[in-house]
Every structure is written in C-alpha cells, then in structure tokens.
Amino acid sequence: VLPFAGKSDGEQDFLANGISQDIITELSRQRDFLVIAPQSTVGYGSGAGEAGIAARDLDVRYILAGSVRRGGDQLRVAVQLIDASGDRCVWAERYDRLAQDVFDLQDEVVTRIIANIDAEVRAAERESAARKRPENLDAWELFHRGMWHAYRFTRDDHQLAQGHFERALELEPGFSLPYAGLAYVCLSAVTWHFTADVGQTLGAGIAQAEKALALDAGDAFSHVVLGRLLTFIGERPRAAHHLSMAIDLSPSFAQAYFGMAQLHFWSGRPREALHHIGQAVRLNPRDPLGSMFMTLQSFCHYWLDDFAAAEAAARRATALNARETWSRLGLAAALVALGRAEEARTVIAEARRMDQGLTVASFDAVVGQVPDDLRQRVYSALRQAGLS
Incomplete structure (x- = not known):
C-alpha cells in the first residue's frame, strides 16, 4: 500500500x-x-x-x-x-x-x-489460475483454480474443483485452504443436488472444514464453510460461533454475512437475515454467490408476505446466474402467492430442464431444518406450480 x-x-x-x-x-x-x-x-x-x-x-x-x-x-x-x-x-x-x-x-x-x-484480489487470483496449464500450478494456484471451478456450480466443475484441491494437498499437506475447498465442494454438492446422500456429504464436509481449522484457526473462509454446513444440519449455536469468528477475522468478507443471513433464516428470523444480506451485497455486489444472496432475500420477503419484493429479488437472482435453480423456486413461490400460477408453472418447467432430479423431496433434503411453517407454505406453492 x-x-x-x-x-x-x-x-x-x-x-x-x-x-x-x-x-x-x-x-x-x-x-x-x-x-x-x-x-x-x-x-x-x-x-x-x-x-x-x-x-x-x-x-x-x-x-x-x-x-x-x-x-x-x-x-x-x-x-x-x-x-x-x-x-x-x-x-x-x-x-x-x-x-x-x-x-x-x-x-x-x-x-x-x-x-x-x-474481493478483487481473490477474483484476480482465480482468473489467473484458470488461465495457466494445470501442470504448472503450485498449491496456492491450485486452490484458486479449484474455487474458480467451484463457483461455476455445475456437476463437471464440481468434480474438477475437488481434483484441484486434492492435488494442492498432495503438494502441500499442511496447507489449510484446500481442506476448506473440499468442505466447500461438499456444501456445493448438497446445495445443487449433486449428491444422493445429503447427510453423509454434509458430515464429510464438516470433517474437512474442521481439518482446515485445525491447521489454521484464523482463516475466515474455513469458518464460513463450517458455519454454513452446521446450519444445514441444525447445529445453530456452533454455526453462530464459527460465522461470528469469520466476521471478527475478516469484517469485509461478504460470504460471512451471507452465512449469518442463512443462519438467521434457518432460525426463523427473516428480518435479521435481510439485514445481513444487505451487508453482504454492500460489501461485494459482484460476489460469486451473488445470485444466492438475492435468492435468500427473495425467500425472506416471501416469509414476510411481501410477495412483490420476493418476485423482484428472485428475478435479480436469475439475472445474475441464469443456470441455477434455487432462484426459480423462489420466483415460482412468489408468483403463486401473487395469483400468477401459470407463470409459476413455466418457471418450474425451466428449473426441471436444468435439474431433472429436482423435486419437493430433494428440496426438503437441503432445507429440512428451516421452520416447518415456512417450508409447508413454500411446498404448497411449488406443488401448485407443478413441482411434484
């Protein structure tokens, strides 16, 4: 500087x-x-x-x-x-x-x-690593190459990311970040329905994140990944501890605030979740998880019966990442609530074309720890939109 x-x-x-x-x-x-x-x-x-x-x-x-x-x-x-x-x-x-x-x-x-x-240095490192030949990458570059693939949210990229993290650990077994990367791969596999065994995959991710923190307890990314995984299995006090640690260690890390927003949402506090999403967007409006920021915002507005805001947030999410399905679930639920079920059916048909395994049950396998009243409202809306 x-x-x-x-x-x-x-x-x-x-x-x-x-x-x-x-x-x-x-x-x-x-x-x-x-x-x-x-x-x-x-x-x-x-x-x-x-x-x-x-x-x-x-x-x-x-x-x-x-x-x-x-x-x-x-x-x-x-x-x-x-x-x-x-x-x-x-x-x-x-x-x-x-x-x-x-x-x-x-x-x-x-x-x-x-x-x-x-945000910009990490993005630049990912892009730089993506341009190099894999055999010329060192462990640091392999980690960033892995994250470049992980943030593309496809099944093929998911497997490539895992391979880069494993290769990084072969080069430097004591390097904590590839373990966090492997934990993130597990989180991503659950989120995007790349795994048939959600419980086993979440457990494997938690074990990898704990290895990362055993090597470097001061890494914010590792705390975020572990906090989000713990949120998914309902261990909220532990999740809150790790997400708070991430924010203390790196107050400018947008994904830490997104993780905290997820925790509040899973805990039945959509207004607090919206506050943390706002902080995440303010800190990094171009974050690779930006569409997920907006999707969670959509579901928060839906929970608070502001269906027009829920629709607007879901549409912003689909504009940020046209390939992902979660924003379309939020959009379909909002459209049903607004009395536009025919539009919602078109949205669900698009989501099913992108993810043929998408069902209410596969959705529930991920969000099963969200309070039951919201889940049942969303499931009812999605069934009206044609998701079985």
Missing part, C-alpha cells in the same frame, strides 16, 4: 496517511495475504506510476495507490489496485463523501476499500 497522496496541508496529509495506515492494518488481518509494513513504503511516491518500482523492490504482486482531495465540505478518495505482474489495473474506484466527521468518513472509506481489495 503506497502512501496516499494529499495536498501539502496538514489536514489532508493527516487524512491521507490515516487512510493508508488503516488499510495496511486491516489487510494484515487477512491471513492469506502478505502485506508490506508501512515503514518499507515510505520512500516511494504516492502515484500509480510508482507501482512497478515498488513491486520489483518489495517482491509483491499487487500495489494499492490512492489520493485524497478536499474541496469545501466535499472529500474525494480515489484508489487503484494494480497487478504489477501484468502492469494492469485490476480495480479502481472513487469515493465522494461529505467531510463532516473525518473519523467516521475514514472508517467508511477504509471498509469499502478493504472489501473491494479482498
């Missing part, structure tokens, strides 16, 4: 220095990032043109450069994330805010920047 540029007056220099220092502090909490100490970057300029020099001298791949400018009561913070290995800008953003309370402003902007860095 290069020193942020500010005009040479005391207030802007103070804010520029504070923002760059806070970014370093928060990034250092991400256990799988190596972040250069601020003392090592003092001698470099603040502009993006310094990125290549700093990256070469400090042996890093990513450089964050930024500036702070103030005009009257308006403050502008601009940032660029640069991948020095390809001399390209991965992400850039500008934040315009009222400069009324400098410390609240600093906290807000830093939170937004950290969320975007975390």
Whole structure:
C-alpha cells in the first residue's frame, strides 16, 4: 500500500496517511495475504506510476495507490489496485463523501476499500489460475483454480474443483485452504443436488472444514464453510460461533454475512437475515454467490408476505446466474402467492430442464431444518406450480 497522496496541508496529509495506515492494518488481518509494513513504503511516491518500482523492490504482486482531495465540505478518495505482474489495473474506484466527521468518513472509506481489495484480489487470483496449464500450478494456484471451478456450480466443475484441491494437498499437506475447498465442494454438492446422500456429504464436509481449522484457526473462509454446513444440519449455536469468528477475522468478507443471513433464516428470523444480506451485497455486489444472496432475500420477503419484493429479488437472482435453480423456486413461490400460477408453472418447467432430479423431496433434503411453517407454505406453492 503506497502512501496516499494529499495536498501539502496538514489536514489532508493527516487524512491521507490515516487512510493508508488503516488499510495496511486491516489487510494484515487477512491471513492469506502478505502485506508490506508501512515503514518499507515510505520512500516511494504516492502515484500509480510508482507501482512497478515498488513491486520489483518489495517482491509483491499487487500495489494499492490512492489520493485524497478536499474541496469545501466535499472529500474525494480515489484508489487503484494494480497487478504489477501484468502492469494492469485490476480495480479502481472513487469515493465522494461529505467531510463532516473525518473519523467516521475514514472508517467508511477504509471498509469499502478493504472489501473491494479482498474481493478483487481473490477474483484476480482465480482468473489467473484458470488461465495457466494445470501442470504448472503450485498449491496456492491450485486452490484458486479449484474455487474458480467451484463457483461455476455445475456437476463437471464440481468434480474438477475437488481434483484441484486434492492435488494442492498432495503438494502441500499442511496447507489449510484446500481442506476448506473440499468442505466447500461438499456444501456445493448438497446445495445443487449433486449428491444422493445429503447427510453423509454434509458430515464429510464438516470433517474437512474442521481439518482446515485445525491447521489454521484464523482463516475466515474455513469458518464460513463450517458455519454454513452446521446450519444445514441444525447445529445453530456452533454455526453462530464459527460465522461470528469469520466476521471478527475478516469484517469485509461478504460470504460471512451471507452465512449469518442463512443462519438467521434457518432460525426463523427473516428480518435479521435481510439485514445481513444487505451487508453482504454492500460489501461485494459482484460476489460469486451473488445470485444466492438475492435468492435468500427473495425467500425472506416471501416469509414476510411481501410477495412483490420476493418476485423482484428472485428475478435479480436469475439475472445474475441464469443456470441455477434455487432462484426459480423462489420466483415460482412468489408468483403463486401473487395469483400468477401459470407463470409459476413455466418457471418450474425451466428449473426441471436444468435439474431433472429436482423435486419437493430433494428440496426438503437441503432445507429440512428451516421452520416447518415456512417450508409447508413454500411446498404448497411449488406443488401448485407443478413441482411434484
């Protein structure tokens, strides 16, 4: 993180220095990032043109450069994330805010920047690993290649993801993240109906996530995966512990808030679930699980009898990921509640074409721990829409 540029007056220099220092502090909490100490970057300029020099001298791949400018009561913070290995800008953003309370402003902007860095670096690593030949990948790259496949949510990609995680462990048996990846494969297999034995698959996933945390108890992703798996089997206190740990370890990790939203939904608290979904979307609107964020939002609105909002959220979910079926189940339930059963039948027919094994029973195998009153309402709606 290069020193942020500010005009040479005391207030802007103070804010520029504070923002760059806070970014370093928060990034250092991400256990799988190596972040250069601020003392090592003092001698470099603040502009993006310094990125290549700093990256070469400090042996890093990513450089964050930024500036702070103030005009009257308006403050502008601009940032660029640069991948020095390809001399390209991965992400850039500008934040315009009222400069009324400098410390609240600093906290807000830093939170937004950290969320975007975390998301964009991981996305860039997945894309980079996906472009390389598999035989040239190291364990870190194999993990990200595996996640690239896992986030595509197809049966074939699911198997490829598992193979990459297993290969990563062959190269580095003490590396925690591939175990978390294998746990995520189990979670994905249950979610997308890739397994005939839901209970056995959830148990296997929990065992893999626990191995990951035994190797690195400070990894937020492992806590999230374990928390979500525990939610599926109804172990809510343990799930809450791990999801809370994930948020404490990585306050900008959108999937941690989605996991907490699932836990609240499974616990019969749709309003609290909506709050956490809102946080997840705010932190990473382009998250690979974005369609699931919207689908859960749809079911929350359905539970609260806001069927128009449920329909709108489900349609946003299908727009984000046209291949997945869960959003179509939420959409069909909302349409039935709105008196549009014929439209709902068309939606269910589309879902069945994508997943021929989709039935009310297969749906129940995944959401069986959701409170019975909501499940029966949804099942009734789905049967009216033609799902047997």
